[in-house]
Amino acid sequence: MTSQTVAERHAQARKDYEAFKARGLKLDLTRGKPAPAQLELSNAILSLPGEGVYKSADGTDLRNYGGLNGLAELREIFAAALQVPAGQLVALGNSSLSIMHDTVVHALLSVLPGGEKKWAAQERIAFLAPVPGYDRHFSLCERFGIELIQVPMTGEGPDMDVVERLVAEDSGIKGIWCVPKYSNPSGISYSDDVVRRLAAMPTAAPDFRIFWDNAYAVHHLTDKPSEIADVLKLSEEAGHPDRPFVFGSTSKITFAGAGVAFVGSSQANVAWLLKNLSMATIGHDKINQLRHVQFLKDAEGLAAHMSAHAEIVRPKFDAVDRILTEQLDGTDLASWTKPEGGYFISLDVPEGCAKRVVTLAKEAGVALTPAGATHPYGDDKADRTIRVAPTFPVLSELEVAIEGLATCVRLAGYEKLDS
């Protein structure tokens, strides 16, 4: 491009931006929240289980205390989706983030199976953080002073050459955060080879753990659901049965605020976790677990329900791709992922421009997740990655917001080229 072309495009982008800003909009693309239309799909739960209904299949009164590992019939429904045998799966309260947090807490304060010391008694604890990744994974580690070491993501998962080298030589590295299916925010799913290597790799730490946050296990957007390899089985086969902790929840299946979370792992890990959990609770809300059994019924019911979600979510993902293509294709200013499931799209802009784009968008009334949130300590050194969360707004508002976002990308990009 000649400098004159750049200057012209810069001027045009500025003009478009001012016009967009003048509309005085107020749109929010910050968080991966289900839309009200998605929540409506589960409204039947609001009157379940029904006045006379409070017993489990085995006759237990679920209104009373007890049942630390959760309702067996609910664990059966989710066993296949989460790739954990129902007997090694625990159904909990409404937040999978809580059980991830608590698993870290318990590892800090008691020795994990296979470990030598509790993590809090060790000089330095580090986790690998594939980037871009999920800000809440990072912040819960930051809060405990757990060092986060960035590992680049590839199109099929974390860069395993880097991961293998780091964990082999550094016994302070105790964990890795993984969102293996429709990853947050890139939307990519881990290849079988990546999962195999994670399961098999030698680690210097005897108590190394994979934090396998399978948040989008059933959140497909196409008719060809992504299948990932079974990390629990592969780890067991590789001689590391206690390596993975598998997490999941119904937060984006039924109600984000009133669902059920799950954790699954080896028998030794589950026994360790339940022993620690038993000091903190006599049992989670089993009536809410019963509601979920009644509502979802079985694995087929779950799949059908997720198809209804996809009908609402897919047009939004399509709109983002369509508008970004219309506005940015051929400009060399942006690339973005085209996920086949999950809740996010990752948008890469020219180096040094992500913060500027987010600021411009904010000033024009479009709230985006802060630039850098996809990286530990909010520190995206290249200042390039923006997480787009298209699910919450209605389609018409989303389309306007993405047009505005594309305009901001053009303005920030040409500003840079023109400077």
Next chain:
Amino acid sequence: MTSQTVAERHAQARKDYEAFKARGLKLDLTRGKPAPAQLELSNAILSLPGEGVYKSADGTDLRNYGGLNGLAELREIFAAALQVPAGQLVALGNSSLSIMHDTVVHALLSVLPGGEKKWAAQERIAFLAPVPGYDRHFSLCERFGIELIQVPMTGEGPDMDVVERLVAEDSGIKGIWCVPKYSNPSGISYSDDVVRRLAAMPTAAPDFRIFWDNAYAVHHLTDKPSEIADVLKLSEEAGHPDRPFVFGSTSKITFAGAGVAFVGSSQANVAWLLKNLSMATIGHDKINQLRHVQFLKDAEGLAAHMSAHAEIVRPKFDAVDRILTEQLDGTDLASWTKPEGGYFISLDVPEGCAKRVVTLAKEAGVALTPAGATHPYGDDKADRTIRVAPTFPVLSELEVAIEGLATCVRLAGYEKLDS
């Protein structure tokens, strides 16, 4: 008593015991669980909030993420009962034990307001444990290696001369466990003087905390509800606003397994706790909180509901007192409390006999809480205290169980005298 009288009474007790044992009963007095008849009182909750109902008074969609401090209208209902301003009260998930546990965890892993170091970074952490007390308070400390120092209970709360002396001289003492109203297991309520002294006493530790488990705040058994002094207000007035953490729940109001827990404290403590909680969850189950608002309506609704509980529970407490009086009055073998609320009766038997009573009862088909459970490390040095939990069985079975228990007390007592 002559040795002959003792021998005769021993023989009679043995005969009565064998007759009781021969009945082959299976009765359970181990835990303080509400009876099914009590749970029935809240069955309307099982179909709430109703299919189209999911908004808070301020219009928030409670199905979605958010609302870390919980539903304002529910906090309003419980503010008076828990003696915490609604703005400083947080409504959580289904377990107050969890928030007690998490408060200890967060104090171990981050510096409390007014503190100098996180507890985990200190050489020695101790809590005062008034005895007899609640086993789950003790076990959650034991699990973290927090030392428990026994303090005797008097008829109006912990022995404050002992408490004041210990906390004044030992900066390792960071907390005290209190069940201030209808205490577990003695049923006594703290006098105003005890609460005032707890609030005002100088402590060597700058980050000393009162863990105020007001589990039975509204669980009255008579028409003259016990009122305790306001520990939060008194602490503030004494210049220690951050001293108390107040806990409560609806576990014994609505459903033991599907209720709502609360924590309240000073603004600084609440901000500290919410900051830490925000790393672990995006919000608790607000739909379940909404159910509780609809069901209880207001403080008057709560009081009326608790009267219905008392109608079921009071006859059980009366039966325990009546049968123990009939069987043991004048024997010098036992004394027991006569609580006006709460869930437990504390039974004292001759020194060295509590374990024997529990073993005899077990062999005769009556399961009791293990002797010693009322003391840290299960260590009741005098081997004297037995916790009786009368709520769960139906009245007719309870009566039989208490007859059996009294028989076991006579047998163990006369065995000892006769040896």
